[in-house]
Amino acid sequence: MGSPAERVLDRTLRAHRDLSRDQRQALAESLFNVGLWRRRLGFLLGNPDAPPSALLFAFLHGLAEVPAGEAARFSGLGAPLPLASGEPPSLALRYSLPDWLAEHFSRELGPAAEDFCAHLNVPGPITLRVNPLRTSREALEQRLRSEGVETRPGALSPLALHVVGPRPNLYGLDSLREGLFEVQDEGSQLLGLLVEARPGESVLDLCAGAGGKTLQLSAAMENRGRLLAYDPDAGRLDRLLQRCSRAGVSNVQVLRAPPEGMQVDRVLVDAPCSELGSLRRGPDARFRLEPTSLSELPRVQRELLARAGRLVRPGGRVVYATCTVNRAENEEVVLGFLRESPGFRRVPPGVGWLDPSCVREGFLFCAPHSQGTDGFFAAVLERGEG
Numbered sequence: 001m002g003s004p005a006e007r008v009l010d011r012t013l014r015a016h017r018d019l020s021r022d023q024r025q026a027l028a029e030s031l032f033n034v035g036l037w038r039r040r041l042g043f044l045l046g047n048p049d050a051p052p053s054a055l056l057f058a059f060l061h062g063l064a065e066v067p068a069g070e071a072a073r074f075s076g077l078g079a080p081l082p083l084a085s086g087e088p089p090s091l092a093l094r095y096s097l098p099d100w101l102a103e104h105f106s107r108e109l110g111p112a113a114e115d116f117c118a119h120l121n122v123p124g125p126i127t128l129r130v131n132p133l134r135t136s137r138e139a140l141e142q143r144l145r146s147e148g149v150e151t152r153p154g155a156l157s158p159l160a161l162h163v164v165g166p167r168p169n170l171y172g173l174d175s176l177r178e179g180l181f182e183v184q185d186e187g188s189q190l191l192g193l194l195v196e197a198r199p200g201e202s203v204l205d206l207c208a209g210a211g212g213k214t215l216q217l218s219a220a221m222e223n224r225g226r227l228l229a230y231d232p233d234a235g236r237l238d239r240l241l242q243r244c245s246r247a248g249v250s251n252v253q254v255l256r257a258p259p260e261g262m263q264v265d266r267v268l269v270d271a272p273c274s275e276l277g278s279l280r281r282g283p284d285a286r287f288r289l290e291p292t293s294l295s296e297l298p299r300v301q302r303e304l305l306a307r308a309g310r311l312v313r314p315g316g317r318v319v320y321a322t323c324t325v326n327r328a329e330n331e332e333v334v335l336g337f338l339r340e341s342p343g344f345r346r347v348p349p350g351v352g353w354l355d356p357s358c359v360r361e362g363f364l365f366c367a368p369h370s371q372g373t374d375g376f377f378a379a380v381l382e383r384g385e386g
Ligand SMILES: C[S@@+](CC[C@H](N)C(=O)[O-])C[C@H]1O[C@@H](n2cnc3c(N)ncnc32)[C@H](O)[C@@H]1O
Pocket: 206, 207, 208, 209, 210, 211, 212, 213, 214, 230, 231, 232, 233, 236, 270, 271, 272, 273, 300, 304
Protein backbone atom coordinates (compact mmCIF):
# COMPACT_ATOMS: atom_id res chain seq x y z
CA MET A 1 0.00 0.00 0.00
CA GLY A 2 1.24 3.54 -0.77
CA SER A 3 1.92 6.53 1.47
CA PRO A 4 -0.71 8.01 3.78
CA ALA A 5 -2.91 10.57 1.99
CA GLU A 6 -1.55 13.46 4.09
CA ARG A 7 2.00 12.75 2.89
CA VAL A 8 0.94 12.47 -0.77
CA LEU A 9 -0.86 15.81 -0.48
CA ASP A 10 2.13 17.44 1.13
CA ARG A 11 4.45 16.18 -1.63
CA THR A 12 2.06 17.28 -4.38
CA LEU A 13 1.60 20.76 -2.93
CA ARG A 14 5.36 21.23 -2.58
CA ALA A 15 5.85 20.18 -6.21
CA HIS A 16 3.21 22.72 -7.37
CA ARG A 17 3.95 25.91 -5.47
CA ASP A 18 2.31 27.97 -8.24
CA LEU A 19 -1.22 26.85 -7.29
CA SER A 20 -3.56 29.52 -5.90
CA ARG A 21 -5.01 29.25 -2.39
CA ASP A 22 -8.36 28.07 -3.81
CA GLN A 23 -6.67 25.51 -6.05
CA ARG A 24 -4.67 24.14 -3.12
CA GLN A 25 -7.83 23.90 -1.06
CA ALA A 26 -9.70 22.11 -3.89
CA LEU A 27 -6.81 19.68 -4.34
CA ALA A 28 -6.69 18.91 -0.61
CA GLU A 29 -10.44 18.35 -0.43
CA SER A 30 -10.52 16.15 -3.55
CA LEU A 31 -7.69 13.99 -2.31
CA PHE A 32 -9.24 13.69 1.15
CA ASN A 33 -12.70 12.81 -0.16
CA VAL A 34 -11.63 10.43 -2.90
CA GLY A 35 -9.33 8.68 -0.42
CA LEU A 36 -12.04 8.48 2.23
CA TRP A 37 -14.95 7.49 0.04
CA ARG A 38 -13.05 5.16 -2.34
CA ARG A 39 -15.11 2.07 -1.47
CA ARG A 40 -18.46 3.76 -1.91
CA LEU A 41 -17.21 5.40 -5.12
CA GLY A 42 -16.16 1.98 -6.43
CA PHE A 43 -19.71 0.79 -5.73
CA LEU A 44 -21.20 3.78 -7.60
CA LEU A 45 -18.96 3.02 -10.58
CA GLY A 46 -19.55 -0.74 -10.43
CA ASN A 47 -15.76 -1.15 -10.31
CA PRO A 48 -13.84 -1.47 -7.02
CA ASP A 49 -10.56 -0.81 -8.88
CA ALA A 50 -11.65 2.30 -10.79
CA PRO A 51 -8.87 4.77 -11.73
CA PRO A 52 -8.50 8.08 -9.80
CA SER A 53 -10.19 10.23 -12.51
CA ALA A 54 -13.29 8.00 -12.40
CA LEU A 55 -13.30 8.08 -8.58
CA LEU A 56 -13.11 11.88 -8.62
CA PHE A 57 -16.00 12.03 -11.08
CA ALA A 58 -18.06 9.65 -8.91
CA PHE A 59 -17.34 11.78 -5.85
CA LEU A 60 -18.19 15.09 -7.52
CA HIS A 61 -21.32 13.91 -9.29
CA GLY A 62 -22.49 11.00 -7.13
CA LEU A 63 -21.87 12.42 -3.64
CA ALA A 64 -21.26 16.19 -3.98
CA GLU A 65 -24.05 16.58 -6.59
CA VAL A 66 -21.98 18.56 -9.09
CA PRO A 67 -23.78 18.38 -12.51
CA ALA A 68 -22.49 15.46 -14.62
CA GLY A 69 -20.89 17.50 -17.42
CA GLU A 70 -19.02 19.79 -15.04
CA ALA A 71 -17.91 16.85 -12.87
CA ALA A 72 -16.54 15.06 -15.94
CA ARG A 73 -14.63 18.19 -17.02
CA PHE A 74 -13.12 18.73 -13.51
CA SER A 75 -12.07 15.07 -13.47
CA GLY A 76 -10.35 15.24 -16.85
CA LEU A 77 -12.86 12.83 -18.45
CA GLY A 78 -14.21 13.23 -21.98
CA ALA A 79 -17.78 12.41 -20.89
CA PRO A 80 -19.75 11.53 -17.75
CA LEU A 81 -19.70 7.91 -16.57
CA PRO A 82 -22.83 5.95 -15.59
CA LEU A 83 -23.29 5.65 -11.81
CA ALA A 84 -25.36 3.16 -9.78
CA SER A 85 -28.38 4.63 -8.03
CA GLY A 86 -29.82 3.88 -4.59
CA GLU A 87 -28.24 3.29 -1.19
CA PRO A 88 -25.40 0.75 -1.07
CA PRO A 89 -26.64 -2.52 0.46
CA SER A 90 -24.03 -2.91 3.26
CA LEU A 91 -22.67 -0.82 6.14
CA ALA A 92 -19.17 -1.22 4.65
CA LEU A 93 -20.18 0.21 1.27
CA ARG A 94 -22.41 2.96 2.70
CA TYR A 95 -19.60 4.38 4.84
CA SER A 96 -16.65 3.28 2.77
CA LEU A 97 -15.05 0.84 5.19
CA PRO A 98 -13.32 -2.53 4.70
CA ASP A 99 -15.87 -5.34 5.21
CA TRP A 100 -14.08 -6.76 8.26
CA LEU A 101 -14.04 -3.36 9.95
CA ALA A 102 -17.74 -2.66 9.35
CA GLU A 103 -18.52 -6.13 10.73
CA HIS A 104 -16.34 -5.34 13.76
CA PHE A 105 -18.27 -2.11 14.46
CA SER A 106 -21.60 -3.94 14.08
CA ARG A 107 -20.50 -6.50 16.66
CA GLU A 108 -19.16 -3.81 19.02
CA LEU A 109 -21.97 -1.26 18.80
CA GLY A 110 -25.08 -3.13 17.60
CA PRO A 111 -27.76 -0.74 16.32
CA ALA A 112 -25.55 2.31 17.04
CA ALA A 113 -22.99 1.12 14.46
CA GLU A 114 -24.76 2.91 11.58
CA ASP A 115 -24.64 6.30 13.34
CA PHE A 116 -21.06 5.72 14.56
CA CYS A 117 -19.82 4.81 11.05
CA ALA A 118 -21.60 7.81 9.51
CA HIS A 119 -19.72 10.07 11.94
CA LEU A 120 -16.38 8.52 10.95
CA ASN A 121 -16.79 10.29 7.60
CA VAL A 122 -17.32 13.78 9.02
CA PRO A 123 -14.14 15.62 10.02
CA GLY A 124 -13.91 16.14 13.78
CA PRO A 125 -13.72 19.60 15.36
CA ILE A 126 -10.37 21.22 16.05
CA THR A 127 -10.18 21.30 19.82
CA LEU A 128 -7.64 23.07 21.98
CA ARG A 129 -6.67 22.46 25.60
CA VAL A 130 -5.86 25.58 27.53
CA ASN A 131 -2.62 25.45 29.49
CA PRO A 132 -3.67 26.57 32.99
CA LEU A 133 -0.01 27.08 33.91
CA ARG A 134 -0.02 30.04 31.52
CA THR A 135 -3.60 31.33 31.23
CA SER A 136 -7.31 30.66 31.79
CA ARG A 137 -9.81 29.34 29.25
CA GLU A 138 -11.61 32.71 29.16
CA ALA A 139 -8.40 34.68 28.67
CA LEU A 140 -7.29 32.27 25.94
CA GLU A 141 -10.62 32.68 24.15
CA GLN A 142 -10.05 36.48 24.11
CA ARG A 143 -6.44 36.14 23.04
CA LEU A 144 -7.34 33.81 20.15
CA ARG A 145 -10.07 36.22 19.06
CA SER A 146 -7.45 38.99 18.89
CA GLU A 147 -5.43 36.65 16.64
CA GLY A 148 -8.45 36.10 14.36
CA VAL A 149 -9.52 32.67 15.70
CA GLU A 150 -13.06 32.27 17.07
CA THR A 151 -13.62 29.50 19.61
CA ARG A 152 -16.35 28.26 21.91
CA PRO A 153 -15.94 26.39 25.21
CA GLY A 154 -16.30 22.60 25.25
CA ALA A 155 -19.14 21.16 27.32
CA LEU A 156 -17.32 18.09 28.67
CA SER A 157 -13.84 19.29 29.63
CA PRO A 158 -13.34 22.56 31.52
CA LEU A 159 -10.09 22.96 29.58
CA ALA A 160 -11.52 22.65 26.06
CA LEU A 161 -12.09 25.29 23.38
CA HIS A 162 -13.47 24.27 19.97
CA VAL A 163 -12.40 26.29 16.95
CA VAL A 164 -15.43 27.78 15.19
CA GLY A 165 -15.44 28.39 11.41
CA PRO A 166 -12.73 27.71 8.86
CA ARG A 167 -9.58 25.77 9.82
CA PRO A 168 -6.99 28.34 10.98
CA ASN A 169 -3.22 27.96 10.73
CA LEU A 170 -2.73 27.40 14.45
CA TYR A 171 0.98 26.79 14.01
CA GLY A 172 1.43 30.40 12.91
CA LEU A 173 -0.05 31.82 16.14
CA ASP A 174 2.04 33.52 18.81
CA SER A 175 -0.32 32.13 21.45
CA LEU A 176 0.75 28.60 20.48
CA ARG A 177 4.44 29.54 20.49
CA GLU A 178 3.92 31.03 23.97
CA GLY A 179 2.54 27.68 25.17
CA LEU A 180 -0.94 28.97 25.98
CA PHE A 181 -2.61 25.90 24.49
CA GLU A 182 -2.16 22.52 22.87
CA VAL A 183 -4.34 20.86 20.22
CA GLN A 184 -6.11 17.96 21.95
CA ASP A 185 -9.47 16.28 21.33
CA GLU A 186 -11.97 16.90 24.13
CA GLY A 187 -12.34 13.15 24.78
CA SER A 188 -8.57 12.85 25.14
CA GLN A 189 -8.69 15.64 27.73
CA LEU A 190 -11.17 13.56 29.75
CA LEU A 191 -8.60 10.75 29.99
CA GLY A 192 -6.06 13.13 31.55
CA LEU A 193 -8.71 14.50 33.91
CA LEU A 194 -9.64 11.00 35.12
CA VAL A 195 -6.19 10.66 36.71
CA GLU A 196 -7.25 13.47 39.10
CA ALA A 197 -3.57 14.23 39.77
CA ARG A 198 -2.95 16.75 42.55
CA PRO A 199 -0.10 19.15 43.38
CA GLY A 200 2.79 17.48 45.21
CA GLU A 201 1.94 13.90 44.23
CA SER A 202 4.08 11.40 42.34
CA VAL A 203 2.55 10.46 38.98
CA LEU A 204 3.80 8.14 36.23
CA ASP A 205 2.77 8.58 32.59
CA LEU A 206 3.70 5.09 31.40
CA CYS A 207 3.00 5.57 27.67
CA ALA A 208 3.80 9.26 27.47
CA GLY A 209 4.49 9.51 23.72
CA ALA A 210 5.15 13.12 22.77
CA GLY A 211 3.54 14.22 26.02
CA GLY A 212 0.01 15.38 25.21
CA LYS A 213 -1.24 14.10 28.54
CA THR A 214 2.02 14.62 30.42
CA LEU A 215 1.57 18.37 29.92
CA GLN A 216 -2.02 18.14 31.08
CA LEU A 217 -1.03 16.17 34.19
CA SER A 218 1.68 18.67 35.05
CA ALA A 219 -0.82 21.53 34.86
CA ALA A 220 -3.23 19.59 37.12
CA MET A 221 -0.31 19.20 39.57
CA GLU A 222 0.37 22.96 39.32
CA ASN A 223 3.90 22.01 38.30
CA ARG A 224 4.55 20.61 41.79
CA GLY A 225 5.47 17.05 42.73
CA ARG A 226 7.14 14.39 40.59
CA LEU A 227 5.83 13.59 37.12
CA LEU A 228 7.66 10.69 35.46
CA ALA A 229 7.23 10.16 31.72
CA TYR A 230 8.25 6.93 29.98
CA ASP A 231 7.90 5.82 26.36
CA PRO A 232 10.05 3.37 24.36
CA ASP A 233 10.09 5.85 21.45
CA ALA A 234 13.04 8.15 22.17
CA GLY A 235 12.06 10.64 19.45
CA ARG A 236 8.66 11.18 21.04
CA LEU A 237 10.27 11.78 24.42
CA ASP A 238 12.51 14.41 22.81
CA ARG A 239 9.43 16.17 21.45
CA LEU A 240 7.84 15.89 24.90
CA LEU A 241 10.76 17.81 26.42
CA GLN A 242 10.47 20.57 23.81
CA ARG A 243 6.75 20.89 24.49
CA CYS A 244 7.40 21.00 28.26
CA SER A 245 9.68 23.99 27.87
CA ARG A 246 7.13 25.80 25.65
CA ALA A 247 4.37 25.09 28.20
CA GLY A 248 6.38 26.21 31.23
CA VAL A 249 6.36 22.67 32.67
CA SER A 250 9.27 21.98 35.00
CA ASN A 251 8.30 18.98 37.15
CA VAL A 252 8.67 16.30 34.44
CA GLN A 253 11.42 13.73 34.56
CA VAL A 254 11.81 11.70 31.39
CA LEU A 255 12.63 8.00 31.85
CA ARG A 256 14.68 6.47 29.05
CA ALA A 257 14.34 2.92 30.43
CA PRO A 258 11.16 1.13 31.58
CA PRO A 259 10.32 2.14 35.16
CA GLU A 260 10.93 -0.49 37.82
CA GLY A 261 11.07 -0.74 41.57
CA MET A 262 9.12 2.44 42.38
CA GLN A 263 5.73 3.14 43.93
CA VAL A 264 3.85 6.23 42.83
CA ASP A 265 0.50 7.76 43.73
CA ARG A 266 -0.99 7.52 40.25
CA VAL A 267 -0.22 5.82 36.94
CA LEU A 268 -1.71 6.68 33.56
CA VAL A 269 -1.56 3.87 30.98
CA ASP A 270 -2.48 5.61 27.72
CA ALA A 271 -1.98 2.33 25.93
CA PRO A 272 -0.87 1.73 22.35
CA CYS A 273 -4.06 0.55 20.61
CA SER A 274 -5.76 0.03 17.26
CA GLU A 275 -6.94 3.69 17.27
CA LEU A 276 -10.35 2.89 15.78
CA GLY A 277 -11.76 5.86 17.71
CA SER A 278 -9.80 8.38 15.66
CA LEU A 279 -10.52 7.12 12.15
CA ARG A 280 -12.30 10.39 11.27
CA ARG A 281 -8.94 12.21 11.58
CA GLY A 282 -7.59 10.87 8.28
CA PRO A 283 -9.01 9.50 5.05
CA ASP A 284 -7.10 6.26 4.74
CA ALA A 285 -6.21 4.91 8.20
CA ARG A 286 -9.18 2.53 7.85
CA PHE A 287 -7.71 1.02 4.68
CA ARG A 288 -4.26 0.63 6.19
CA LEU A 289 -5.45 -1.49 9.13
CA GLU A 290 -5.38 -5.29 9.13
CA PRO A 291 -7.56 -7.47 11.38
CA THR A 292 -4.33 -8.82 12.89
CA SER A 293 -3.45 -5.32 14.14
CA LEU A 294 -6.40 -5.66 16.54
CA SER A 295 -5.68 -9.16 17.74
CA GLU A 296 -2.00 -8.56 18.55
CA LEU A 297 -2.53 -5.60 20.86
CA PRO A 298 -4.26 -7.07 23.94
CA ARG A 299 -1.11 -9.00 24.92
CA VAL A 300 0.94 -5.76 25.10
CA GLN A 301 -1.91 -3.95 26.83
CA ARG A 302 -2.26 -6.66 29.49
CA GLU A 303 1.47 -6.46 30.18
CA LEU A 304 1.35 -2.66 30.50
CA LEU A 305 -1.59 -2.71 32.87
CA ALA A 306 0.04 -5.43 35.00
CA ARG A 307 3.22 -3.32 35.15
CA ALA A 308 1.20 -0.25 36.17
CA GLY A 309 -0.39 -2.33 38.93
CA ARG A 310 3.08 -3.12 40.33
CA LEU A 311 4.16 0.53 40.20
CA VAL A 312 1.27 2.12 42.07
CA ARG A 313 1.32 2.39 45.86
CA PRO A 314 -1.39 0.89 48.10
CA GLY A 315 -4.29 3.38 48.02
CA GLY A 316 -3.11 4.73 44.65
CA ARG A 317 -4.88 4.93 41.28
CA VAL A 318 -4.30 3.48 37.82
CA VAL A 319 -6.12 4.86 34.79
CA TYR A 320 -6.10 2.52 31.78
CA ALA A 321 -7.10 4.29 28.56
CA THR A 322 -7.29 3.70 24.81
CA CYS A 323 -8.63 5.54 21.77
CA THR A 324 -10.31 2.50 20.31
CA VAL A 325 -13.66 0.74 20.03
CA ASN A 326 -12.73 -2.86 20.69
CA ARG A 327 -13.80 -4.74 23.81
CA ALA A 328 -10.80 -7.07 23.48
CA GLU A 329 -8.47 -4.06 23.99
CA ASN A 330 -10.75 -2.30 26.46
CA GLU A 331 -13.14 -4.02 28.87
CA GLU A 332 -11.53 -7.46 28.47
CA VAL A 333 -8.04 -6.20 29.32
CA VAL A 334 -9.33 -4.47 32.44
CA LEU A 335 -11.60 -7.27 33.62
CA GLY A 336 -8.77 -9.78 33.09
CA PHE A 337 -6.45 -7.60 35.19
CA LEU A 338 -9.04 -7.33 37.97
CA ARG A 339 -9.50 -11.12 38.03
CA GLU A 340 -5.75 -11.60 38.50
CA SER A 341 -5.25 -8.66 40.90
CA PRO A 342 -7.62 -8.99 43.86
CA GLY A 343 -5.99 -5.97 45.54
CA PHE A 344 -7.53 -3.68 42.90
CA ARG A 345 -11.09 -2.52 42.38
CA ARG A 346 -12.79 -0.56 39.66
CA VAL A 347 -14.25 2.82 40.70
CA PRO A 348 -16.83 4.88 38.79
CA PRO A 349 -15.06 7.35 36.48
CA GLY A 350 -15.15 11.09 37.17
CA VAL A 351 -17.60 11.09 40.08
CA GLY A 352 -19.02 14.60 40.53
CA TRP A 353 -17.68 16.06 37.29
CA LEU A 354 -17.90 13.66 34.34
CA ASP A 355 -21.00 14.01 32.19
CA PRO A 356 -23.04 10.78 32.75
CA SER A 357 -23.44 10.38 28.97
CA CYS A 358 -19.71 9.47 28.90
CA VAL A 359 -20.14 6.46 31.20
CA ARG A 360 -21.01 3.01 29.78
CA GLU A 361 -21.16 -0.04 32.05
CA GLY A 362 -18.95 1.70 34.63
CA PHE A 363 -16.23 2.72 32.14
CA LEU A 364 -15.63 5.97 30.32
CA PHE A 365 -16.75 5.57 26.73
CA CYS A 366 -17.19 8.50 24.37
CA ALA A 367 -17.50 8.58 20.61
CA PRO A 368 -18.10 10.88 17.61
CA HIS A 369 -21.79 10.01 17.21
CA SER A 370 -22.70 10.43 20.90
CA GLN A 371 -20.38 13.08 22.40
CA GLY A 372 -18.83 14.62 19.26
CA THR A 373 -15.38 13.53 20.49
CA ASP A 374 -13.08 10.94 18.96
CA GLY A 375 -13.71 7.47 20.40
CA PHE A 376 -12.13 6.81 23.81
CA PHE A 377 -12.32 4.20 26.55
CA ALA A 378 -10.98 4.39 30.10
CA ALA A 379 -11.16 2.50 33.36
CA VAL A 380 -10.31 3.94 36.78
CA LEU A 381 -8.76 1.35 39.11
CA GLU A 382 -7.73 1.81 42.70
CA ARG A 383 -5.35 -0.31 44.75
CA GLY A 384 -6.60 -1.23 48.19
CA GLU A 385 -4.70 0.08 51.23
CA GLY A 386 -3.99 -3.46 52.49
C1 LIG B 1 -1.71 6.40 22.63
S1 LIG B 1 -0.02 6.69 22.45
C2 LIG B 1 0.35 7.77 23.78
C3 LIG B 1 -0.09 9.18 23.55
C4 LIG B 1 0.37 10.14 24.63
N1 LIG B 1 0.06 9.65 25.97
C5 LIG B 1 -0.25 11.51 24.44
O1 LIG B 1 -1.16 11.88 25.19
O2 LIG B 1 0.19 12.23 23.53
C6 LIG B 1 0.69 5.19 23.00
C7 LIG B 1 2.17 5.22 23.26
O3 LIG B 1 2.55 3.96 23.81
C8 LIG B 1 3.89 3.77 23.49
N2 LIG B 1 4.25 2.36 23.74
C9 LIG B 1 4.29 1.32 22.89
N3 LIG B 1 4.73 0.21 23.53
C10 LIG B 1 4.97 0.56 24.81
C11 LIG B 1 5.46 -0.11 25.97
N4 LIG B 1 5.76 -1.41 25.92
N5 LIG B 1 5.59 0.57 27.10
C12 LIG B 1 5.26 1.88 27.19
N6 LIG B 1 4.79 2.59 26.13
C13 LIG B 1 4.64 1.93 24.95
C14 LIG B 1 3.98 4.22 22.04
O4 LIG B 1 5.31 4.55 21.69
C15 LIG B 1 3.05 5.44 22.03
O5 LIG B 1 3.76 6.64 22.18
